[in-house]
Amino acid sequence: MSMLTEDAARIFEAPEYRIEGPLKVSGRARYTADVKVPDALIAKFLLSPLPHAHIVSIDTSAAKAVPGVKAVLTGADIGLKLFGRVLYDWPVLAVDQVRFAGERVAAVAAETREAADDAIKLIQVEYEDLPSVFDAEEALRDGAPLLHPDPSGYFYGMGKRGDRPNLNLQGYELVKKGEEDIERVFASAHRVFEDEYSGPRQHQGYIEPHACVLWIDGDDVVHVYSVAKAPFGLRTQLSRVTGHPSPKIVVDSMFIGGDFGGKGNVIDEFPCYYLARATGRPIRSINTYAEELAAGAPRHAVKFYLRTGVDRDGRIIAHQSRAYFNGGAYGAAKPMPNCLVPAGVGPLEVYNVPNTRIETFVSYTNTVPCGHMRAPGSIYAGHAGEGHIDHIARELGMDPVEFRLLNCVRDGDRGPANEGFHKPKAVEVLEAVKRETSWGRPLLPNHGRGVVLRHRHVGTGKSEIVLRLLKGGKIEALYATPDQGSGSATVVRRVAAAVLSVDPERIEVRYGDTGEARLDGGSGASRVTHVVGQATIAGATSLKEQLQDLAAEVMGWPAGKVRLEGDRFVVADGSGEGGDFADVAGRIAAGGEVEAIGAYDSNTLSHDEADFNFYAYMIEVEVDPDTGRVEILDAVQVVDVGTIINPVAHQGQLDGSFVFGFGNAMMEELVEQDGLITTLSLGEYKLPTQMDIPPLRTVLVQDPVGCGPFGAKAAGEITNSGVAAAVANAITDAVGVRMKTLPLTAERVFASLQEQKGGVI
Amino acid sequence: MRTFDYHAVGSAAEALDLLAQYGEDAHLMAGGTSLMLMMEQGLIQPGHVVGLRSANELRGIGASSGGIEIRALTTHREVERSSHVRDYCPTLVEAFERIATIRIRNQATIGGNLVHADPAQDPPPILLALDAEVVIQSKIGERTVPLDGFFRDYFETVVEEGELLASVRLPAIVAGTKSTYVKFLPRTEDDYATLSVGAALRLGADGSCEHVRVALGSAAPTPIRARKVEAALQGQRLTGPMIDEAAELVRDEVDPLDDVRGSAKYKREMARVWTGRALRSLLDGGGK
Amino acid sequence: MKLEHKATIAAPIGQVWAFLMDVPAVAKCAPGVESVEPLGDDKYRGTIKVSVGPIRLAFQGDVSIVERDEVAHTASMRADAADKRAGGAVKAVLTMSLSEVSTDPPVTELRMETDAQIMGRVGEFGQPIIRKKADQMVGEFGQNLSKAIAAGIAK
């Protein structure tokens, strides 16, 4: 369905009034840490101080003696229980061995936080150091310490695990396209370019730390209030880890205080289950932000090695890349098959490259397990790939936009991993850069402009939604997608109203926990508008048919002739008969509730031509050559979008995406020293503030051809991964140095300038 | 956090009595912003906290022999919004406006700030540039110490056990003296400085440097005066290149920490750059 | 965290070496050391007090000589200590090596390479400050060592 109906156009174009707005602006929206359960105990965890060690002994006797302490559990008490999203390799509590500093060694439940803290300090653990490896590439060398010598017992949730050439690999992938002997193509190239790029671990920076409240009721039902963005996924994991039957686990993650990938990985629920079992009391766990930064599941650090050959006309003929992602001690936090970071194939994702050889390595190291963060891996793939492209264009003496226009994918082209595109908009967004920005105009000294072309898949998944006509004539939409701020409830309301052709105010959207609502894949990968929106269309279409039939029945109208349109039931037989929605629906509902289930699974879509949002950036900077400080003077994001359902929220997502990418590009770095994270507060790990954000302009290139409802595409994590490359390319344009390591700190720029001058500081 | 006994006192004398009574086990609390964090982390675990908030005699801003006196409990926000302070020296206002965020400035006090002795704080460099003194009170009386000499080491000052910092005194500013405060923030605007410089300059009728002060924050374990830079400029007829040359000397005077705000090497270079920029702006008629 | 220090001692290499092998005597040169008790097998137990302004930490732990090469004049010591009150721990390996600068007058150079990890809650607080503090302390330790050896010789 790509054409907008009149109803849809009217409903979608009006600025929305978000359903959850009143709760959120009044402090009444209930987040997990706000949940109070009588008699709850506080949970605290003892974390390993060492990156790799054998646990010789643990003595909990002094901790157990602390007044108010109700349970102290170690791995010996609960056994080796492994959890994960796809690969179950992370122990709930360490058994015999710790593999990263921050790993949980013991769990305490106590009446007060103070008692829990005291108990933690009194647990005596004797460790014996083991050799550690912290670097992704070193982990793959001969003789590197093996973190998981025998992974055969690890459960893997996606069929057969891919082959891995080294036991220190969580994931490995080799993608090839075109000529088998790529060296032959490189040998024939007019020129070959090589570059190395790297980026650090970064933290999602959500403001709400992980929290969970868990209790087991008299009927042995486990109730969980969680920050998990995929509550059904958590239910499955909890069931598999604990053996507790999944129908007797109810997960409620209604409001999530910031996700950005970080709430895909939750770890507190598992030990809290065992603490609740041990004490018979509800357990409440709220992490400190220091714990979040030390042992959350940050974005992977990465190193890219890129090599690209071009012909005499500047056309890319071959591309080879190797990406080494530092996965940390466990692969458990990643939701992708084979524990891959999806951006491994990403550096040249928007270009028509006939011959490729792309390898992705995700290593085990004795560092914090890494997970997903907004457009996982893509910021680094973008920085590497678009810096590399910029480098090639400049070396060839070509305008960077023209070079991209020459090589980008068009209708029918296939990407470097041989992927197909449904109506790719690379050319359109590049043309908009030329048309709508200052690209190509004269520049002042130390000023420069950078351009970037990237894309982002709209996201896939499955979801089910229940639409019900309630007594009184309201229509309830019940679904289980947690609200992490995207405005999905309002999407559901507007899409349902557009399909049903009723006043949106008639649709009451309600979140349901896993006990009440139907299966949902959770929010993430920018999928919600697409997946939940399509489920809503299915449900609303079915409900509409039922209501039309029932209207005929209760009103005595001719069967098959009743249409619901313009908030009225009308009889399409020329009689002019009909009635207001409220009156007729009221009479239908008096006979009982009417229910329809809308289900959607994106797997039913053709995978041959996938849907992407293409986008481009044009960013102008000024570099202070004496300090290396970079100021963004002008930022324009050009975004290929489909139908927009919530215009205010849609722009808000694009704004937020830019600023998120700005922080990632300019300042964010989780510093690790000997396996320990040392940036342990938001005073050290800085996020952009109001005063730091540059002026931003958004140019929409709109075409309602997406796979979402009414031709919608994604909005959430499209443009964040282009900022770093655009700024880095602009720095090159301004002062001639190419910044190959993120973040683009003043010090790094300064050092590059010194090096360029040949000076040593 | 360990629990403690909280003693709200109404006067400095009461506070000093409690300090005498509990010795090392007592800790003074003014605004509490830094102390709360250190106690929360378990780094300081006093049995007794002496809360100064109601000791009104320790609060307020007034004139003092041609200059100005800022009592210890005055919040940063009060300093920033005080017309007294603005009339005395607008640069002081600008420096205080740069401290963290309004929330912190509403709570944190000038006395607490100085006693905390974090070298990355904003007030010390500008106060050093303006030749501030501090008044330290004990049961046996008062002593006045120049701020230059007040800081001993990281988090360490000359305030001894049984003493409290009562006020900060700033002398009259000789007509024609200009001052400036520059804070280099390459990450975010609410960050601690990577490097900061407070400077004051007065030129004589013949254009020679009659008076010069350069002080730096985030440049060493304590806020410091750049005496070699000052000495190189004192009495000279200043030019831009001469300032740049003198600013080079600051490299030997600083001893910065390596941290997320910059390596020691980088901060050393930034000390040079910002010392030069601060002084050049004063020479070029900038500053207040 | 890796630290490097050098100290020059006006004494023959053999004498310096002999002094270095006397762990309690060496330990007394470290600023803040309160007690050192031998446990046997080149192992010792001790307490060291460290303060940064109002923050006062007392690390208790063990020091052992893990390597000694009398011919090459190198030795390494390992220390594992914890502060119970604040909840912090230190793990450090100190490698000391001597080289003869001249024999007449006798001058020996002592090089100390320290590789330390600060863990736990103390580590959450300002690693850069800890590094600076550790650097200061090892530097002071080197100076005290030279003084103590010189004093021993003067006796």
Place this chain on the structure above:
Amino acid sequence: MPAHRRLVDLLREGLGLTGTKEGCSVGVCGACAVLVDGDMVSACLMPAIFVDGTSVETIEGLSPPEGPLTPLQECFIRHGGFQCGICTPGQIMAATALLRDNPHPTELEVKRWMMGNLCRCTGYYKIVESILAAASGEGAPS
């Protein structure tokens, strides 16, 4: 309440006023911003004992559960001044204090005042827009 409890503990745990959020716990993020005698402070850095004898305003005090929202709250909804909502009570308390202090701020004044309230979702543009809209009289009950 024991002496060592922070104001944020008093509000959230002691009084059940969970509209005030706890984020960074080090005074940086602003999620726990409340007004004490009209001045915004970080409830995570303030000892609870400090508020003895003062007036403390939290998000719960701005609009009664069933009553109308303030114009500022309305503007945050209409202009997309929130997304996940975890920082929103702090943003609104800070902006409330701003508009009392300076009813017609410039954009720069808004940004300066609001600098201490981190938001990881919105990118801030729509927070500024929401506050300026409220300052211009939008969102008032008609």
